[in-house]
Amino acid sequence: MEYIHLSETLRVSRFIQGLMRLPSWNFNKYDLLYQIEKLSSLGITTYDNASIYGSEISFGEAIYLKPSIRQKLQIITKSGLRLETQYPDTSKEYLIKSVEKSLINLKTDYIDLLLIQQPDPFINPFEVSEAFNYLLKSGKVLNFGVANYPPSSFNLLQKFVKEPLVTNQIELSLLNLKNFVNGTLELCQEYEIPPMIWGVLDGGKIFTSSDEALLNICDKLEEIGSRYNINTLETIIYAFFLSHPANLIPIIGTSKINRVTNALKALEIKLTRKEWFEIYYTVKGYI
Numbered sequence: 001m002e003y004i005h006l007s008e009t010l011r012v013s014r015f016i017q018g019l020m021r022l023p024s025w026n027f028n029k030y031d032l033l034y035q036i037e038k039l040s041s042l043g044i045t046t047y048d049n050a051s052i053y054g055s056e057i058s059f060g061e062a063i064y065l066k067p068s069i070r071q072k073l074q075i076i077t078k079s080g081l082r083l084e085t086q087y088p089d090t091s092k093e094y095l096i097k098s099v100e101k102s103l104i105n106l107k108t109d110y111i112d113l114l115l116i117q118q119p120d121p122f123i124n125p126f127e128v129s130e131a132f133n134y135l136l137k138s139g140k141v142l143n144f145g146v147a148n149y150p151p152s153s154f155n156l157l158q159k160f161v162k163e164p165l166v167t168n169q170i171e172l173s174l175l176n177l178k179n180f181v182n183g184t185l186e187l188c189q190e191y192e193i194p195p196m197i198w199g200v201l202d203g204g205k206i207f208t209s210s211d212e213a214l215l216n217i218c219d220k221l222e223e224i225g226s227r228y229n230i231n232t233l234e235t236i237i238y239a240f241f242l243s244h245p246a247n248l249i250p251i252i253g254t255s256k257i258n259r260v261t262n263a264l265k266a267l268e269i270k271l272t273r274k275e276w277f278e279i280y281y282t283v284k285g286y287i
Contacts, residue, residue, distance in 0.1 A: 001043020002267060004194050004249060006166040010112055010143045012046040012074050014242070015263055016196060018251040019047055019055035025255045032062035033069075038257060040072060042264060048169075048196075048251055049106070050078035050117060051098050056105035064107045077102045078117040078147060088120035095131040099140055114141045115169055119153040125160035132161050145169065147196075151187040158191075165193065172197040172248070174206060174217060174237060174283050185246055194247035201234055201253075213285060220282040228269050234259070238266035240279050 002014035017039055027035065039045075049055045056077065063069055079098040080090045089095075099114060114135065116128070135141040144161065146154060147169035158165050168188055170179050176199065179185050188195045201207075206214050221233045230236060241248045252263055271279075 022055040060107035080116040092127040169196040239269040243271040
């Protein structure tokens with residue numbers, strides 16, 4: 001497994017286990033602990049939560065069964081979005097209260113990485129800075145970042161907060177390439193921060209659709225996969241993103257270990273520039 005240093009206090013696994021769908025996995029705490037230990041044996045040590053996912057309590061109960069495992073894991077959670085209204089809230093009061101609740105849910109003394117979940121049109125960056133300062137000095141949060149932030153929102157927040165934002169968690173998939181061309185990815189490269197990417201497999205849509213354009217994409221993935229003796233299309237999709245020089249960090253949303261190992265096989269593949277563009281322009285439908 002490869003690992004990426006986002007800061008002096010944070011090293012994450014090249015693949016992150018996403019927990020947005022954890023409530024639907026029907027795992028009890030013992031099942032989840034077994035899953036965590038299995039993923040750790042594969043090198044995946046970083047977990048992505050959010051206060052609105054409904055995953056924090058279950059994850060906390062699982063790692064509480066084996067407290068020694070906590071120091072081997074990197075826990076991400078998100079704040080800045082109220083569950084009851086779905087409205088953004090990046091006020092100092094809400095951010096601090098949200099983190100303190102997450103710490104209780106996760107049964108931990110600190111969060112390795114806190115992300116502001118989405119841009120807040122009503123943001124007061126002074127308040128965010130004050131919240132971050134308090135959370136850092138109190139040891140409750142070690143690192144900060146954002147999710148789904150366009151360049152303008154990222155630059156605004158980075159100007160006011162004292163600590164560097166260490167990542168931007170963005171949507172990126174073969175069916176949603178906009179962050180390749182709207183300046184978001186370039187800004188991450190400018191700041192030299194590796195982006196985390198979610199929605200990489202589009203919920204499997206690309207594999208199940210009868211749409212001719214999607215079938216053409218699958219044909220191209222299969223063709224390139226055959227060059228590497230790979231017959232799982234998802235492996236080539238992950239390889240497409242891992243091969244990009246921006247140091248993309250995919251979030252895996254599955255609970256199935258065989259799907260995880262399919263993803264990990266992508267670490268053994270380095271697409272050439274020509275192969276990367278073969279896929280890219282097949283997706284776009286033109287050169």
